[in-house]
Amino acid sequence: MPTQEEIELQAAAFRRLQKHLMEDRTDVQNIDMMNLAGFCRNCLSRWYAEAAAEKGIEIGKEEARELFYGMTMAEWKAKYQTDASGAQQEAFAKAFEENVGKD
Template identity: 75%
Template sequence: MDDQTRIELEAAAFRRLRQHLMEERTDVQNIDMMNLAGFCRNCLSRWYQEAANERGIDMTKEEGREIFYGMTMDEWKSKYQTDASPEKQEAFKTAFKENVTDKS
């Protein structure tokens, strides 16, 4: 497989993942994704932003999130985010440290 085809397939898979998370599984909470998989929608939007920045494109965290989510974080939260239990919040602290803080 040539590099261009590989890039196009990877991009298509990313778009499908985004669609799945943003349109089909809005019921799945970011905290649950982070606690189980070590990443969430915010991570994906941050990776998008970081890729843009690495290529010399100025993009803030908020701009990356709005592009990925298709709306502002405030809109997403009001439409889809639910309150997390204290147990989930505690597990998130560990997952975030292991997968985000200590990776930086």
């Protein structure tokens, strides 16, 4: 079992990743992250909700996204998201199925 210090370090690393993705690299599109790495900001927000559920805390999909993004998904999309090309969408369908499962 991790020590309290390990948990705190893991939490600090997560917060740094979140800041990096939400403040420093808003130019990186979720679709590109998913296609390249097999996860994106939405995955991180889903994992957050899943971790909460393991502790008996219910957090819905939109609430988890807002907690992770620091704004609503609609606000994020309007500020930072660009249209995906056909090739990006095709690659995403494959990456999503491989890494998340069938929708």
